[in-house]
Amino acid sequence: MKGRGLGVWAALTLVFLHAPLLVLVLFSFNSSRFTVWEGFSFTWYQAALADPQLAEGLLNSIVIAAFASVIATVIGTLAAYGMWKRPATWLAGTLYLSLLTPEIVTGVSLLALFQWTFRYLNLHLGLYTVIAAHVAFSVAYVMIVVSARLRQYDRSLEEAAMDLGATEWSAFRRVTLPYLAPAVAAAALLALVVSFDDYVITSLVAGVDSETLPMVVYAMARRGVSPILNAVSAFVVVVFGALIVASQRLQES
Amino acid sequence: MTLRSWSLLPVRLVATVLLGAPLGIVLVYSLLTRGDYGGVEFPWTAESFTRLLDPLYLGILWRSLWIATSATVICALAGFPLALFIARSGRWRNLWLQLVLLPFWTSFLVRTYAWIFILRDTGLVNTTLLSLGLIHKPLPLLYNDGAVLAGLVYNYLPFFVLPLYATLERLDGALPEAAADLGAPPWRTLWRVTLPLSKPGIVAGSVLVFVPCLGAYLTPDLLGGGKTVMLGNLVQNQFTSARDWPFGAAVSMVVLLVSALLLAAFLRHRTAQELL
Numbered sequence: 261m262k263g264r265g266l267g268v269w270a271a272l273t274l275v276f277l278h279a280p281l282l283v284l285v286l287f288s289f290n291s292s293r294f295t296v297w298e299g300f301s302f303t304w305y306q307a308a309l310a311d312p313q314l315a316e317g318l319l320n321s322i323v324i325a326a327f328a329s330v331i332a333t334v335i336g337t338l339a340a341y342g343m344w345k346r347p348a349t350w351l352a353g354t355l356y357l358s359l360l361t362p363e364i365v366t367g368v369s370l371l372a373l374f375q376w377t378f379r380y381l382n383l384h385l386g387l388y389t390v391i392a393a394h395v396a397f398s399v400a401y402v403m404i405v406v407s408a409r410l411r412q413y414d415r416s417l418e419e420a421a422m423d424l425g426a427t428e429w430s431a432f433r434r435v436t437l438p439y440l441a442p443a444v445a446a447a448a449l450l451a452l453v454v455s456f457d458d459y460v461i462t463s464l465v466a467g468v469d470s471e472t473l474p475m476v477v478y479a480m481a482r483r484g485v486s487p488i489l490n491a492v493s494a495f496v497v498v499v500f501g502a503l504i505v506a507s508q509r510l511q512e513s
Numbered sequence: 514m515t516l517r518s519w520s521l522l523p524v525r526l527v528a529t530v531l532l533g534a535p536l537g538i539v540l541v542y543s544l545l546t547r548g549d550y551g552g553v554e555f556p557w558t559a560e561s562f563t564r565l566l567d568p569l570y571l572g573i574l575w576r577s578l579w580i581a582t583s584a585t586v587i588c589a590l591a592g593f594p595l596a597l598f599i600a601r602s603g604r605w606r607n608l609w610l611q612l613v614l615l616p617f618w619t620s621f622l623v624r625t626y627a628w629i630f631i632l633r634d635t636g637l638v639n640t641t642l643l644s645l646g647l648i649h650k651p652l653p654l655l656y657n658d659g660a661v662l663a664g665l666v667y668n669y670l671p672f673f674v675l676p677l678y679a680t681l682e683r684l685d686g687a688l689p690e691a692a693a694d695l696g697a698p699p700w701r702t703l704w705r706v707t708l709p710l711s712k713p714g715i716v717a718g719s720v721l722v723f724v725p726c727l728g729a730y731l732t733p734d735l736l737g738g739g740k741t742v743m744l745g746n747l748v749q750n751q752f753t754s755a756r757d758w759p760f761g762a763a764v765s766m767v768v769l770l771v772s773a774l775l776l777a778a779f780l781r782h783r784t785a786q787e788l789l
Contacts, residue, residue: 362728
């Protein structure tokens with residue numbers, strides 16, 4: 261009896277977690293613009309594809325996510341390696357703090373930094389400030405994923421390579437890095453998702469010419485609901501899902 | 514220079530310039546005076562912090578604490594049975610865990626937008642109730658504290674379930690069994706044995722839900738309309754439309770300090786060491 265009650269409760273909670281996204285995706289295929297099911301259609305997907313603002317936002321998001329994830333992956337991987345050689349308590353603390361800082365606080369603090377810098381340099385907010393901000397908050401994610409793999413790495417492998425005459429650098433490049441490759445790829449995909457998803461920090465440090473997809477989606481959600489937004493949401497859900505599944509597969513391998 | 518020093522050079526640069534310095538600037542700004550055209554000016558003053566004691570802002574602080582606490586309690590009530598169910602479900606465990614995590618891996622913005630789609634006047638709930646003839650005009654479901662709570666619980670429930678599951682999974686199954694063998698009814702075993710033993714998971718889950726809820730910005734912004742203002746919205750508002758950077762910086766510092774203190778207390782607590 262009690263076991264069944266627990267099962268019912270668990271099922272209801274899982275419905276609560278999944279129903280909102282499922283109905284959103286379902287209604288993205290609705291032919292009516294109202295929240296009443298009328299029939300299956302791709303109308304809103306076609307409308308989304310034809311929307312110039314969405315296209316521009318998507319392009320900006322892709323450019324930003326690509327640059328930010330590559331830069332963050334290089335920096336974060338090197339960081340994990342350096343801290344694996346010898347712990348750096350303060351540095352690790354700062355990176356963990358960056359994960360725990362409320363996004364709005366990270367956002368305004370970066371805005372304050374950029375505005376303060378611009379008083380001395382003749383620059384403006386733009387794509388590059390967004391990329392810098394995204395690198396700042398994704399480095400910690402990369403470091404954590406790569407560190408997890410390094411924890412299972414046998415130190416004697418690198419030592420053996422050096423005993424056989426390899427320099428420290430070539431031992432890293434030819435022995436350690438190949439071992440880390442799946443984790444590095446997983447971290448890069450995670451950084452891509454984290455960058456692609458961010459609205460709060462991005463909206464504060466973006467310039468007029470650097471509207472990202474989440475910023476366009478936010479503006480549309482603010483103006484009221486359009487079925488186009490359901491189509492965009494369904495697209496984002498599927499892309500994110502695929503990237504995360506790929507990232508997890510790589511981490512498990 | 515060794516390879517280690519080289520490999521840490523870029524991250525030290527990022528940590529100093531893009532993580533440390535910005536927070537340092539915000540701390541300095543919180544102690545300066547508001548400029549005539551926005552921005553900041555000298556002299557030094559603690560006025561921004563004393564302004565937080567104004568009843569208007571104490572109200573926002575109180576409201577944020579209340580909403581974050583309610584969200585945590587609801588996550589505990591919904592999450593405990595779910596975590597217990599998963600921990601007891603044998604070989605299906607991983608499937609259920611994946612199902613808890615799955616919605617978490619989609620965009621935060623999309624997950625929040627889903628609630629606008631469901632709760633607004635012409636949304637799924639109101640349309641359905643109207644067409645069934647159960648109501649005659651739409652219920653005001655969106656743009657209130659209830660909508661914000663729904664969004665926060667939905668977004669952060671996995672943060673509660675995961676650490677609690679980790680605790681329950683490691684729990685020695687012989688203990689509840691012994692209680693049952695000694696004649697305790699199921700609810701009593703749950704209350705006197707399982708619940709006390711799962712305390713580390715409950716504490717961890719509560720901190721992991723409460724802290725992000727306290728600093729939440731996007732959920733109250735989209736689902737609360739203009740009415741429900743939490744601390745995160747106050748920060749955003751001061752840095753953008755109100756252009757009072759020192760005050761916005763002071764609020765940021767308070768949010769950051771409360772979050773950091775809670776997390777530090779939790780990490781020092783015995784329960785954290787057991788979990789990590």
